[in-house]
Amino acid sequence: MLEEVLADIRVPRAGAGRPRTRPDAVLADRAYATGPVRRHLRTRRITAVIPEKKDSVAARKSKGSAGGRPPAFDAETYKRRNVVERSFALTKQWRGLATRYDKLAITYRAAVVLSACITWTRL
Secondary structure (H helix, E strand, O other), X not given: OXXXXXXXXXXXXXXXXXXXXXXXXXXXXXHHOOHHHHHHHHHOOOEEEOOOOHHHHXXXXXXXXXXXXXXXXXXXXHOOHHHHHHHHHHHOOOHHXXXXXXXXXXXXXHHHHHHHHHHHHHO
């Protein structure tokens, strides 16, 4: 699903020009610390700010020098991930979004956009 989400990103530029489709970095939890995810981000030149899984660390260390280096991890950037988590928690206050009662994807997306607009106007 990560590839599909990244394919949908469109960030308009302040001036003229086409919208940005590549984020600077992806902040994710340990569930996304897999090889295919990291490879996909690397091919798109996106910085992966994903902590390594504990079992991956143990497996790498048990191999010794053959285990390779650990992937880069920026702890300061990862601390800002809580903003995203709080946004999801705020969105889940809408029961229809949290339970996904809508049958059509377009209806669900409309509800997400509506909740985002209402949240934005409150700020």
